[in-house]
Amino acid sequence: MTARFGARLAGAVAARGSLCAGIDPHPGLIEAWGLPLDASGLERFALSAAETLGEVAAIVKPQSAFFEAFGSAGVAVLERVVDVAHDAGALVLLDVKRGDIGSTMAAYTAAYVAEKAAFTADAATVSPYLGFGALDAAVAAAREAGNGLFVLARTSNPEADALQRARLEDGRTVAQSVVDAAADHNAGAEPYGDVGVVVGATVAPGEVDLSRLNGPVLAPGFGAQGATEADLRAVFGEGLPGLLPASSRDLLRHGPDPAALRRAAQEVNGRLAGLRGKGQ
Numbered sequence: 001m002t003a004r005f006g007a008r009l010a011g012a013v014a015a016r017g018s019l020c021a022g023i024d025p026h027p028g029l030i031e032a033w034g035l036p037l038d039a040s041g042l043e044r045f046a047l048s049a050a051e052t053l054g055e056v057a058a059i060v061k062p063q064s065a066f067f068e069a070f071g072s073a074g075v076a077v078l079e080r081v082v083d084v085a086h087d088a089g090a091l092v093l094l095d096v097k098r099g100d101i102g103s104t105m106a107a108y109t110a111a112y113v114a115e116k117a118a119f120t121a122d123a124a125t126v127s128p129y130l131g132f133g134a135l136d137a138a139v140a141a142a143r144e145a146g147n148g149l150f151v152l153a154r155t156s157n158p159e160a161d162a163l164q165r166a167r168l169e170d171g172r173t174v175a176q177s178v179v180d181a182a183a184d185h186n187a188g189a190e191p192y193g194d195v196g197v198v199v200g201a202t203v204a205p206g207e208v209d210l211s212r213l214n215g216p217v218l219a220p221g222f223g224a225q226g227a228t229e230a231d232l233r234a235v236f237g238e239g240l241p242g243l244l245p246a247s248s249r250d251l252l253r254h255g256p257d258p259a260a261l262r263r264a265a266q267e268v269n270g271r272l273a274g275l276r277g278k279g280q
């Protein structure tokens with residue numbers, strides 16, 4: 001039987017460090033790597049990044065949008081990226097940010113995280129903004145397949161402030177209500193559960209209380225969006241189990257030389273080691 005996602009992630013982080021390496025084939029990066037801006041350039045960029053980052057990071061996060069932009073050829077590349085990263089030893093979080101009514105979520109679940117899903121990812125990002133309850137079946141299906149979900153709670157972009165910091169009748173922010181709903185799914189799991197949240201490293205310290213989450217926390221905004229290790233420390237403290245600082249452009253700019261890209265990822269992982277608790 002496949003181990004649960006939370007357990008596999010904890011093992012991978014203990015072995016390889018907490019960096020979540022993003023694979024975002026921005027057009028500018030593909031060109032900066034000296035590759036043509038077409039499906040063949042996308043393929044060479046993304047497979048090379050997946051092989052290199054998949055060897056050093058616990059988890060890699062391909063951003064689906066940059067693959068979808070190339071149509072069916074791009075989606076085919078994304079499928080291969082998942083396999084290449086797995087073969088290199090990393091877990092794969094597909095950043096697809098899906099969210100819809102429950103019956104449509106069932107189809108997204110079948111695509112990304114259910115048993116025998118079309119993509120063989122370990123986890124996917126989902127949006128709770130059609131109501132967290134619309135994700136319940138996806139949570140159950142992912143869990144049954146040994147996979148996980150990362151639910152957008154407090155995203156790294158400034159445009160999200162008004163919506164995600166808005167207060168509910170009970171006084172909690174919208175973002176906190178998402179974290180609390182994820183926590184309910186993770187209660188009692190060891191070392192932690194399978195329902196992660198996304199909280200940007202760019203948000204103000206103290207905005208979100210993660211103490212009851214008992215699940216992984218994807219922290220984008222680190223690197224190209226301006227957040228630093230000091231920000232990670234201020235927002236998340238030290239020793240938060242399951243914290244996954246995510247960086248894409250700031251790593252990928254070190255390519256196309258695989259050795260330089262590998263060194264950059266290892267260097268970031270080394271700097272992040274101080275944020276992890278003992279035994280993580």
Ligand SMILES: O=c1ccn([C@@H]2O[C@H](COP(=O)(O)O)[C@@H](O)[C@H]2O)c(=O)[nH]1
Nearest residue numbers: 063155156200220221224225247248249
């Ligand atoms: O709140 C969020 C959620 C997801 N993202 C995604 O993470 C990467 C960030 O890329 P960088 O190059 O490191 O800025 C990208 O795929 C976003 O879609 C996010 O930034 N913020």
